[in-house]
Amino acid sequence: MQQAQDRVNDFCLKVANVNGTGSASANSLLMKSLFRMGIPVTGKNYFPSNIQGLPTWYEIRASGDGHLARTATVDIMIAMNVQTYAQDLAEVRPGGYLIYDSTWPRADSLKRDDITILGVPLAKLCNTAFENVRARILMKNVAYVGVLAALLDLDLTVIRGLLEETFANKAHLVEANLQAIELGAAYAREHFACPLPVRARTMDATRGHIMIDGNTAAALGCVYAGATVGAWYPITPSTSLMDAFKAFCQRYRLDEQTGRRKFCIVQAEDELAAIGIVLGAGWNGARAFTPTSGPGISLMSEFIGFGYYAELPAVIFDVQRAGPSTGMPTRTQQCDILACAYASHGDTRHVLLFPANPQECFEFAVAAFDLAERLQTPVFVLSDLDIGMNDWMCPEFAWDDSRRPDRGKVLSAEALEGMPAFHRYRDVDGDGIAWRTLPGMHPKGAYFVRGSGHNQHGAYTEDAAEYRQVLDRLARKFRTAADLVPGPVVQSAPGARAGIVSVGSCDEAVREALGVLAARGVVLDYLRVRAFPFNGAVQEFLDAHDEIFVVEQNRDAQLRSLLTLETNVDKRRLVPVLHYDGLPLHADFIVQAIAGRFDRGKAA
Amino acid sequence: MQQAQDRVNDFCLKVANVNGTGSASANSLLMKSLFRMGIPVTGKNYFPSNIQGLPTWYEIRASGDGHLARTATVDIMIAMNVQTYAQDLAEVRPGGYLIYDSTWPRADSLKRDDITILGVPLAKLCNTAFENVRARILMKNVAYVGVLAALLDLDLTVIRGLLEETFANKAHLVEANLQAIELGAAYAREHFACPLPVRARTMDATRGHIMIDGNTAAALGCVYAGATVGAWYPITPSTSLMDAFKAFCQRYRLDEQTGRRKFCIVQAEDELAAIGIVLGAGWNGARAFTPTSGPGISLMSEFIGFGYYAELPAVIFDVQRAGPSTGMPTRTQQCDILACAYASHGDTRHVLLFPANPQECFEFAVAAFDLAERLQTPVFVLSDLDIGMNDWMCPEFAWDDSRRPDRGKVLSAEALEGMPAFHRYRDVDGDGIAWRTLPGMHPKGAYFVRGSGHNQHGAYTEDAAEYRQVLDRLARKFRTAADLVPGPVVQSAPGARAGIVSVGSCDEAVREALGVLAARGVVLDYLRVRAFPFNGAVQEFLDAHDEIFVVEQNRDAQLRSLLTLETNVDKRRLVPVLHYDGLPLHADFIVQAIAGRFDRGKAA
Amino acid sequence: MSFIAKPKVSHPGLPRNALGLSRRDYEGSMSTLCAGCGHDSITAALVQACFELAIPPHRFAKLSGIGCSSKTPAYFMGTAHGFNSVHGRMPSVATGANAANRDLYYIGISGDGDSLSIGLGQFAHAMRRNLNMLYVIENNGVYGLTKGQFSASADIGTKAKKGEINDQPPIDPVLVGLSMGATFVARSFSGDKAQLVPLVKAGLKHRGFALLDVLSPCVTFNDHEDSTKSYAFTRQFYHPAVHTDFVPPAGRIVADYESGGATRVTLHDGSQIVLRKVSGDYEPTSRKDAFTFIQTKLKQREYVTGLLYIDEASRDFHDISGTIEQPLNELPYETLSPGAKKLAEILRRYR
Amino acid sequence: MSFIAKPKVSHPGLPRNALGLSRRDYEGSMSTLCAGCGHDSITAALVQACFELAIPPHRFAKLSGIGCSSKTPAYFMGTAHGFNSVHGRMPSVATGANAANRDLYYIGISGDGDSLSIGLGQFAHAMRRNLNMLYVIENNGVYGLTKGQFSASADIGTKAKKGEINDQPPIDPVLVGLSMGATFVARSFSGDKAQLVPLVKAGLKHRGFALLDVLSPCVTFNDHEDSTKSYAFTRQFYHPAVHTDFVPPAGRIVADYESGGATRVTLHDGSQIVLRKVSGDYEPTSRKDAFTFIQTKLKQREYVTGLLYIDEASRDFHDISGTIEQPLNELPYETLSPGAKKLAEILRRYR
Ligand SMILES: Cc1ncc(C[n+]2csc(CCOP(=O)(O)OP(=O)(O)O)c2C)c(N)n1
Ligand SMILES: Cc1ncc(C[n+]2csc(CCOP(=O)(O)OP(=O)(O)O)c2C)c(N)n1
Ligand code: SF4
Ligand code: SF4
Numbered sequence A, B: 001m002q003q004a005q006d007r008v009n010d011f012c013l014k015v016a017n018v019n020g021t022g023s024a025s026a027n028s029l030l031m032k033s034l035f036r037m038g039i040p041v042t043g044k045n046y047f048p049s050n051i052q053g054l055p056t057w058y059e060i061r062a063s064g065d066g067h068l069a070r071t072a073t074v075d076i077m078i079a080m081n082v083q084t085y086a087q088d089l090a091e092v093r094p095g096g097y098l099i100y101d102s103t104w105p106r107a108d109s110l111k112r113d114d115i116t117i118l119g120v121p122l123a124k125l126c127n128t129a130f131e132n133v134r135a136r137i138l139m140k141n142v143a144y145v146g147v148l149a150a151l152l153d154l155d156l157t158v159i160r161g162l163l164e165e166t167f168a169n170k171a172h173l174v175e176a177n178l179q180a181i182e183l184g185a186a187y188a189r190e191h192f193a194c195p196l197p198v199r200a201r202t203m204d205a206t207r208g209h210i211m212i213d214g215n216t217a218a219a220l221g222c223v224y225a226g227a228t229v230g231a232w233y234p235i236t237p238s239t240s241l242m243d244a245f246k247a248f249c250q251r252y253r254l255d256e257q258t259g260r261r262k263f264c265i266v267q268a269e270d271e272l273a274a275i276g277i278v279l280g281a282g283w284n285g286a287r288a289f290t291p292t293s294g295p296g297i298s299l300m301s302e303f304i305g306f307g308y309y310a311e312l313p314a315v316i317f318d319v320q321r322a323g324p325s326t327g328m329p330t331r332t333q334q335c336d337i338l339a340c341a342y343a344s345h346g347d348t349r350h351v352l353l354f355p356a357n358p359q360e361c362f363e364f365a366v367a368a369f370d371l372a373e374r375l376q377t378p379v380f381v382l383s384d385l386d387i388g389m390n391d392w393m394c395p396e397f398a399w400d401d402s403r404r405p406d407r408g409k410v411l412s413a414e415a416l417e418g419m420p421a422f423h424r425y426r427d428v429d430g431d432g433i434a435w436r437t438l439p440g441m442h443p444k445g446a447y448f449v450r451g452s453g454h455n456q457h458g459a460y461t462e463d464a465a466e467y468r469q470v471l472d473r474l475a476r477k478f479r480t481a482a483d484l485v486p487g488p489v490v491q492s493a494p495g496a497r498a499g500i501v502s503v504g505s506c507d508e509a510v511r512e513a514l515g516v517l518a519a520r521g522v523v524l525d526y527l528r529v530r531a532f533p534f535n536g537a538v539q540e541f542l543d544a545h546d547e548i549f550v551v552e553q554n555r556d557a558q559l560r561s562l563l564t565l566e567t568n569v570d571k572r573r574l575v576p577v578l579h580y581d582g583l584p585l586h587a588d589f590i591v592q593a594i595a596g597r598f599d600r601g602k603a604a
Numbered sequence C, D: 001m002s003f004i005a006k007p008k009v010s011h012p013g014l015p016r017n018a019l020g021l022s023r024r025d026y027e028g029s030m031s032t033l034c035a036g037c038g039h040d041s042i043t044a045a046l047v048q049a050c051f052e053l054a055i056p057p058h059r060f061a062k063l064s065g066i067g068c069s070s071k072t073p074a075y076f077m078g079t080a081h082g083f084n085s086v087h088g089r090m091p092s093v094a095t096g097a098n099a100a101n102r103d104l105y106y107i108g109i110s111g112d113g114d115s116l117s118i119g120l121g122q123f124a125h126a127m128r129r130n131l132n133m134l135y136v137i138e139n140n141g142v143y144g145l146t147k148g149q150f151s152a153s154a155d156i157g158t159k160a161k162k163g164e165i166n167d168q169p170p171i172d173p174v175l176v177g178l179s180m181g182a183t184f185v186a187r188s189f190s191g192d193k194a195q196l197v198p199l200v201k202a203g204l205k206h207r208g209f210a211l212l213d214v215l216s217p218c219v220t221f222n223d224h225e226d227s228t229k230s231y232a233f234t235r236q237f238y239h240p241a242v243h244t245d246f247v248p249p250a251g252r253i254v255a256d257y258e259s260g261g262a263t264r265v266t267l268h269d270g271s272q273i274v275l276r277k278v279s280g281d282y283e284p285t286s287r288k289d290a291f292t293f294i295q296t297k298l299k300q301r302e303y304v305t306g307l308l309y310i311d312e313a314s315r316d317f318h319d320i321s322g323t324i325e326q327p328l329n330e331l332p333y334e335t336l337s338p339g340a341k342k343l344a345e346i347l348r349r350y351r
């Protein structure tokens, strides 16, 4: 029997805690240890929209098979939060484990016979071992890492290594932390049979990979894209993007001689100002961006329409969170797809990029600036809280030093000097993209940027025909965009007649689900949309399948709506699979939704 | 031959002028005269987005058959603007007439042989007749009314009557105006063969009708709906709505004793504030509204999403103008349909009403307040510049004194007193609409309005299940809305297999086109959408026709998009017919678009 | 008829006000703010003041924007309706609410980010309208809820230490209030209950816009990188989440000092600010004198506290609007609709 | 290399500046404003000042919001790029433009509606950042382009007649500027070219935010209902369009008076305002004194004109941001990308 229960490098542990107690560092220590042991791992942080005292959870999944999506079944619960103890206890899978702080007794009512409950007097241990209050609170968390180290058979040298890096310039902190680790580990070894059947074992599946969050990756992309102006107004979950950009720039963008900055970050008074700053900088020839989330998009929408019509480059990162309105700022969703695609009043449409992981956050950030300048229009990078704020394991990013930005059609002073006349909004090349000029370069390049009616020469107009001419070119330009944006990722299974279309952070769960379904005999093709407008490949995939499950994380099937409007697909063939409770998508959900349908199919 | 040319009560005359010269009053005098003569008439004002000195046109169509749409062919041009003379000359239909101020000679180059050009020394006449500068400028306009009175055989007693009403308390102005009329008329009689074959004749087709613009009608609707709070930020073409509301209230909403106001109009600092004021007033139990246009909708979108999620009544009049961005503020379009239907980030959708004329502006304004309170959500009335600012002929509005507002599900203090507990967001009746309470009424009714995650009891939540429960009810509520909003207007032609679906101000042109097409053997059914969400009747119509022309005034086929997303129609059956140059739609355009297709059809 | 909240059953010894209600009846749900947050002290003062005024809790309307400060309306007077609007837009909601019902007492709670950054325009225009409400700014110099970015108001901790007052001049709500025409301008400190309670009561009784700027230190994020006690200091750039994840246990800061006197208050991170109470003979009736006095003291890094300016003569929003005495939301429909006959009369103009 | 606009062929007699350019070269397209609009006088002063400064026109960037005033950038320096943004948001666009290229001269033109209603927040925060630009408010007390609603600034015409200064206190851009930390605050009158030109030049040369509030009467809409000369007066409520359709022919209003002196100016509708020029010995270096002086005079219905406050010591936006001297939009990509080797180094932290 024992053997049967063995689960090596395939478990989910969840830490229930109160925010503000410093548990995040303990949790990342735990996750990083598994990662350094070569085991594919994921960490999901479910934190409240407040600063201290409310429940917070951290979920770590280790998967030798390399599944990086969240899993909904908890093998080991570390129940550090009295408020949520009952609920946490209930969440453990039968046969699973629960660890709690036995410094204080639990009511007998809060027991379960189908799981193993392990009590560790964490508070007691730390209060005896440490002097000051701060340390006692902090080390309690480090101590449960120690307990798990013993139970899961974690590599202590790896843990020590991590601590030394973290507290490089504070040796005494390294010692304190190791002491706490040892406290927990010793207690576990002494009182429980270590290791558990559910445990870790060193392997070699994380080489060449990193653990990084999407906001940091996107910020890095902005640095490598050569962005120099960043404007923002703080909003969860996008804030860490600008924090990271600032940190990187302070390290890699200071002038050697003067120490002055080769970048300019403006903390704007609100999102309306942030996007105005970005448009002003873009007009003036700097690469500029703003990170925000749903409410910011709504506030920016007047200016976004201006950018579309006046044809100014801008890069907007929308790190989506659960809406509508303020919604759940610390929960994830893909609910701004339509809001961004058609942002602003009047006839407008916008280029969207959909990264699925931090690696694509990096790559699409770079691509976004090229597209914004090539197309002279605002470009959205639609990430979400799950990608943006959680640590994902992904291959190390690569960079080709010969790569140069595409600044698009900008007339040089020399070119202008030689031209008889400059017409800002004329379609000289037939691709719907007109040539632009930059202020201060040359008198001949002067024109008036305006959101009011203008003709192809850039002059103000109220003339029906002149106005239409520009509007029609804008429509042509958008068609051009379809061939410039990143194409979809397609994964075909031999003989599949049905398929899944999905987007962004759904990817890991979808790919895991595809495996499970295949094992059940449900074979599906898979296409992941990576940009809007959709290019030919998307249409082909839709044409090639009678039934297509559109998996996305919002209530109103927004990706499905966009496909319905912007391709020739018959929408009755698009079956919505919608997950929108604010937690990251997991494979089971998809399997249930799709398998269920096929079984019914058989039944009928 | 002469007979053949006769066109009685069927002509379009266009006055080309410079804005700021007081021509509007002369033009409305002209139009009103025809109306009072019992001839169906329309007036379209094409004015610039500035205050003085730019070209402005006024188009008057008289149609004994009662066609009230704009017509694109000009029979008589009154060319008062030197700047646009050439263009105005070119616009006259062959066989038509052009009247110009012959005080100054025209270049021979500016002649045409296929039309009759009549010179009248208007300036000279007025300068000799009148002393001060202001009078000379103003009367020049009145004088051409005199000229037309003679040429078209207008009823002078009608004109006198109108002037007497207009200048009731200024007899000398009546005289001055009559003198100017006589100046022009006398000159015309003396020099030209009056009346022209193109002329007017008294008939009896306007009895029981009025000439009114949609903004005034909507304002009247707000008064009769019992709206007490109006908040706004001025923006063309919505401004006159609040101007009218204020004027009506100052006359009919003052307290007899104190003379104090039974209404409160707040000129907000911007549109974000305007909608905030409306939501605050609605929360507190007053009927509140805000008139705006495209840019205002963009700015309001964060708050609109709040209203949707927190479930607060609000009425928003979007008097649409040509977008995107600032666009052409004095030109018409139906370009905010999608922006309003899905306004704000996150999963949101909103109730829209589409008036087709001032009469429906009045009725839908009243309906909007009932719906907003019944459904506890923001309701949009999507009018446009053509309806809102032009004078339309329509049947006198009726009012039933027994009619009472539907205030929706509001718990009285007494009801609360008797209740064990109050749950703000619980679906007690199964229609997705929860009961609400008003501040200050009763301690038990207290709850916290918030745009952040909340459960059915109204408490803050970050719990996945609780959050979903409320979101799902909101979706149910929207389905309920479909049965409460005004249904479509359907006009069936025996044996038609194809049809037209259209909306709002397209109506007159569509109905005129249907006649022309029928005459050509193209018989079509017609459905006019009057609200979103769409109810069953819309689906039935779509199902009943293989080919449906969707006629609307925007570039991106927004109504077609909404039908594609929100009904089961196969979008390939929806043929877009798009007019978006900023001028009102006319029948010819539709006929070309559709007939062309049918002819091709035959060809193929 | 009017309804009164049933007093919560609480032990008989508790003091009761004229309505027979105890302080408990003016409390709200449990605070979810950090232990020691200045905002909680302000909440306590609000509870005390409203209790002493003996106004039925449900006759208040509580409004706020978004932020830690804006959460506090949930923590007092649970039987009063609350409106947690969007970020920076509470003043417009309050304007509409007040337009609809002029008889309620309106308490707006905002933060320095909520009122001085995104909300500056609405804040200014509400003052200009002399909207009848108490407007409390819980001013901590940072964006607490988004984890400690500097706000437009002086960063209390850092400023006193660096004294770079002229770098990017902080926007001082009190000076803004004076230049925008607020008719009641006061400042206090979250820890000074003795001064806060009467100011809250005075503000509620003032007929017009009562601005109360309360310096309210943020336990967690006055703990800046440049503070040697900072948690972040012990780490090199490594994992963003870590920096703000730990909130050191902290107690509330209190200040109790005489009018006319000054006191030096030490904040959680060790930085200090000086508070100076206006003396009894201070004349709060001249805008420009108030402006001059406060500006001068600010230059000396002193926050003048107390009632700084009041103008009781000015007409409030409703007087200016000429609104009827009876709340608009109570007017029967019959008195609002001109009726069918009048409609015909109106339409005659459009013949 | 740098390019210079070829001087427009204009008869040789015309005076030329150091660059050999004539005033013509600083003009723009034909104004479409009402004859006699104060804004056109300001445009003329801007042309004169820039011509005299002998800066190549294409080294200017002209920005504005929406309104009659905001149209004027099209009417001067046709060879300079212009940016007609959305209503009230020009300051943010100017901030971004300035961030990208600190070497151009930035002229922002706004109106009282554009800057004091919808744009108040951005206006205030641009001042707070001490953005290096000349910010001109063409202040007429109304929303001209939307046909004459009162704006948040005093309605010059009506106020002087009614004197209801305390009803809804006007927002005075100069007082706002002083309380928001503007480092250059001036006021003038559209008709006073002799005072305007030097102020424009001084503002352009000031390193930081130069606020220039210019009283600029609206020919058309100072013609209010309550003015007996009003066109509307002759009509009873009948057809909305009529009221504002007629613009009486009007001449420009000019004012020419000595520094230190005061002058009474009669506006188009007959109402009057008093302008008082600061005298030569006025010391424009104290924020609070300026505030006091201006406030006092306003109470007496006098508009103090001239350079009211200047602080040349304060660091501007770029100093505070610590930006490199070279314009960011000119930095070669090579100096911006850390390159592949550094990337590997960075990513090591994430192992
Ligand atoms: C439109 C919008 N932008 C940004 C945010 C994120 N946000 C929430 S609170 C806050 C700042 C709060 O600061 P303050 O008003 O000073 O309140 P405090 O937390 O300091 O008490 C911000 C930027 C938001 N909720 N909405
Ligand atoms: C978002 C938005 N709201 C409203 C308008 C309509 N609008 C155009 S100009 C203007 C006011 C202009 O007043 P001001 O800035 O004083 O300029 P002025 O015309 O008086 O010179 C308004 C409200 C707009 N263009 N955009
Ligand atoms: S973060 Fe600061 S402001 Fe927010 S609750 Fe904590 S201490 Fe208070
Ligand atoms: S309306 Fe007034 S502000 Fe506008 S152009 Fe005419 S005079 Fe000038």
Ligand SMILES: [Mg+2]
Pocket: C111, C112, C113, C138, C139, C140, C141, C142, C143, C144, C151
């Ligand atoms: Mg704060």
Ligand SMILES: [Mg+2]
Pocket: D111, D112, D113, D138, D139, D140, D141, D142, D143, D144, D151
């Ligand atoms: Mg103005």
